Amino acid sequence: MIQINIAINGPTVSGKTTVGKFIAEKLQYQFINTRIFYRYLGYLSYQQLNNTSVYNILEIFNNNLKLNYSFNNITKIINNLNEEDYYLIGRQGSKLSENQDMRQLINQHIRQITNGKGFVVIGRDVIFNILPDAEVKIVLFANLDTRVLR
Numbered sequence: 001m002i003q004i005n006i007a008i009n010g011p012t013v014s015g016k017t018t019v020g021k022f023i024a025e026k027l028q029y030q031f032i033n034t035r036i037f038y039r040y041l042g043y044l045s046y047q048q049l050n051n052t053s054v055y056n057i058l059e060i061f062n063n064n065l066k067l068n069y070s071f072n073n074i075t076k077i078i079n080n081l082n083e084e085d086y087y088l089i090g091r092q093g094s095k096l097s098e099n100q101d102m103r104q105l106i107n108q109h110i111r112q113i114t115n116g117k118g119f120v121v122i123g124r125d126v127i128f129n130i131l132p133d134a135e136v137k138i139v140l141f142a143n144l145d146t147r148v149l150r
């Protein structure tokens with residue numbers, strides 16, 4: 001069967017993960033949440049004794065990705081962190097995500113992974129920046145009150 005890529009955008013708590021995983025399971029596609037790569041940047045930065053030197057982290061990140069650190073490997077590392085570390089690397093990832101070189105590297109990496117099709121990719125900038133050529137694009141919306149209740 002022909003495979004495609006499906007990109008899902010939407011604000012926080014709009015249901016991207018729930019819907020994305022559901023679709024991926026139904027179609028037997030692979031699921032990618034782009035945030036994992038930003039958290040991984042934060043993780044590497046912490047491993048380097050909180051060294052936020054952008055080009056140092058960028059090089060390590062690039063080398064690790066070349067060593068086939070797949071989305072699943074990275075997800076395992078991140079999901080095994082305790083709550084405090086998970087929070088800290090999120091903040092660090094957020095800081096580093098302001099760097100355009102970092103964003104380009106992550107975006108390129110995601111494009112490479114998904115080149116063979118058969119992926120559901122969720123995140124803030126998936127539709128417009130990462131996979132503008134995805135065959136199916138979904139923008140999820142839930143109003144603020146609903147999202148707060150969730």
Ligand SMILES: Nc1ncnc2c1ncn2[C@@H]1O[C@H](COP(=O)(O)OP(=O)(O)OP(=O)(O)O)[C@@H](O)[C@H]1O
Pocket residue numbers: 010011012013014015016017018019150
């Ligand atoms: N259609 C829905 N109706 C009710 N609750 C929902 C619905 N979709 C998702 N939820 C609930 O809302 C919460 C957030 O959902 P989800 O993690 O899928 O959102 P998200 O957009 O991926 O969020 P984030 O970007 O913050 O990670 C979860 O507790 C989920 O069970």
Ligand SMILES: Nc1ccn([C@@H]2O[C@H](COP(=O)(O)O)[C@@H](O)[C@H]2O)c(=O)n1
Pocket residue numbers: 034035038039090093094095097123124125126
């Ligand atoms: N597509 C994305 C995803 C994430 N980020 C940045 O990473 C930080 C960590 O992600 P969380 O969704 O887990 O908070 C986040 O704060 C963003 O700064 C991004 O830039 N683009």
